[in-house]
Amino acid sequence: MAKQLPILFLSVLFFTVSVNAQDLVKGKKIYETRCLACHQADGGGVPNMNAPLDGSSNVVGNNIARLVKIIKGGYSEKIALDGYYYNNVMTANPDLKEEDIANVLSYVRTSWSNKASKVTVAQVQAAQRKK
């Protein structure tokens, strides 16, 4: 038991640091200036035009690399999502830093009815290495 304590301590410490690293307030700010116009304040999007983020299988799913790619590079194809189609073009955000992307992704994955994990800077970096 005594042997396991430092490991437990370390993992708790790691967990705390990794959670605090994502700043949801900053994430929300980015959401409001860059995303809200189309995806709306409730994350509900606009039927047939702008895909919803709230309750979206893509957003709460495990493919972080895809989310990072869409945020950075935008999206211009018609997208099928959870049984509906969305037509509008998504603006690219090539100027967003890795930390900003981690913050805004953490915000959308934990807001409204979404209860997915936050996204770390390390995950964003890993996603970008994947290309």
Added chain:
Amino acid sequence: MKNLKPIFLFVVVILALNLNAQSNAGLKLPEGFKATLFADTIGSARHIAVTKSGVVFAKLMYPNKAGKSIIRLEDANKDGIADKINGWANYGGTGIFVKGKDLYATSDNDVYLYQLNDNDEVVNPSSPKTIVKGLIAKNQHASKSITLDGDNNVYVNIGAYSNACQEKDRTAGSKGMMPCPILDSAGGIWKFSGTKENQVYGDGKRYATGLRNVVGLDWNTQSNSLFVMQHGRDQLNSFYPTLYNDAQNAELPAETMYELHEGDNAGWPYVYFDPYQKKKILAPEYGGDGKKEGGENALNPTVFFPAHMAPNGLLFYTGDQFPAKYKNGAFIAFHGSWNRAPLPQEGYFVAFVPFKNGKPNGEWEIFANGFSGLADGEKVTNVRKVKSRPCGLAQGPDGSLYVSDDARGSIFKISYAK
């Protein structure tokens, strides 16, 4: 038992409120008008058309659960509610227009022509004539809406696959292309023969240009000219926050109605119409600052409305059922905005503009409201929670007005009783 009395009263009150909300199918109308829910949940009903016998056809944006995308609705017992509903075709689209026994319908690329029999049933559901084919459709503003003039010419909207013709669409700092190459094949109204088969771009002509996206259009038989409603550009604040704040973006630019003649230019993407300055203002993608004017040769709107309300249906009323002030006037179905966020949304109603001799003759007003399903005076803030979004308009042979809704899939029938 005694204890149940308040509950009973409560239930009665709720029922009464519920019934009240359902009168006129939940719509708020001017004095003397009534509405029925002609049909419900038929699918994403875009434009609609009514035959001389009163059969209604609706074009669906996507095939419905039964896999059909053109829906025929008949009210055999004449109670204001469709009782015979069936459909055919499997392609999504917006446009539909009926002329005698000719029924035109559109996909996002093509215009088709079906034949109706004496009972206004389709004769050739799986083998329509292809009137026009190969029109550009690149997701954004891809829907093709149509109307015909008195000489069997069909006018097709080909929307611009862009917001403001930037080098990179909807990207901060990206310049507007000069000249805008999109205008060669989109961003305008094209005119084709309504009878010739297999026409492509080269067989038609660009009738009018500089129109970002038109969904509602109608031929005015008094002026013998085409009228269209343009969807104005989006996102002035997102990409030019130093020039436009959220409140300015919510009100700019105006939604505009134009009367079009061959060769006309409405100015997109170089200018937009500012409803406060009442001027054509140079777009920021082309060096504008919110004040500089532009578009010297571009049309001024015939009528303008508040921004972003998404006019999806236009109909000139030629019936005799409604009071005299409505005769020859324009009804406009405003689908409702999303681009006013973070401010509350607008639209989600049918508006009316009086006309005399083909010219506007008075201020516009809200004709039918309450489509959103919200309480009186409550503004839409969650677009996906809206109950109904008005989209298409059509006039029945008795002078009733039909309104389609592509959110819930309803068709409302609005009538006037003296």
